Amino acid sequence: MVRIVGNDIHGERKMIVGLTEIRGIGYMFANTILNILKIDPNQRIGYLSSEQIQSIESIIKNPAGFNIPSWFLNRRKDVETGEDKHLITSDIAFTVRNDVEREKTSGSWRGYRHMFGLKVRGQRTRCTGRKGGAVGVAKGGKVMPTQTGGAGATPVAAAEGAEPAAGVEGAEPVAKSKEGSEKKEVAGKKEAPAAGKKEAPAAGKKK
Secondary structure: OEEEOOEEEOOOOEHHHHHOOOOOOOHHHHHHHHHHHOOOOOOEHHHOOHHHHHHHHHHHHOHHHHOOOHHHOOEOOOOOOOOOEOOOOHHHHHHHHHHHHHHHHHOOHHHHHHHOOOOOOOOOOOOOOOOOOOOOOOOOOOOOOOOOOOOOOOHHHHHHHOOOOOOOOOHHHHHHHHHHHHHHHHHHHHHHHHHHHHHHHHHHHHO
């Protein structure tokens, strides 16, 4: 393991790949560092000497001192100092957070967009950038079935589904009418086979 600017990098990584593991250093910036120091990009990072590690850290901390152009840096014309810097590791998140808070307190257009969670850089918001739910038309809800015996129930459903409560007038006649209808149905079923049996032997005797 090699420690560069507070980041532990595995020694088996190649130079150009290992340097990009440091947040704030991309492929082009790592390639520029290796070209200035005359280091082979395909060399394993574990073979670096202590002097080479110190020179890499010095370039990362002060790129302007090694004739790296300002347009190559990620923090140009800082608001507080006015200098050209290159931010790495946790300094990036800290600086971005401070910039957003400054925009909010100043009441700028960007600050209001940040406060409401909207897009800040002029992107379209017609079909993207929405909060919650999927993009599209919401489906309608299902119709709930009517409750038997409730306020919205029909008189027929209430009479058939609901049992009459004890002590309510008209409860006994309904029960009796149900019993009478059941007896009539049973009697009709029993009489049909009996009639069929009596007719069969009579037809045989006539022949």
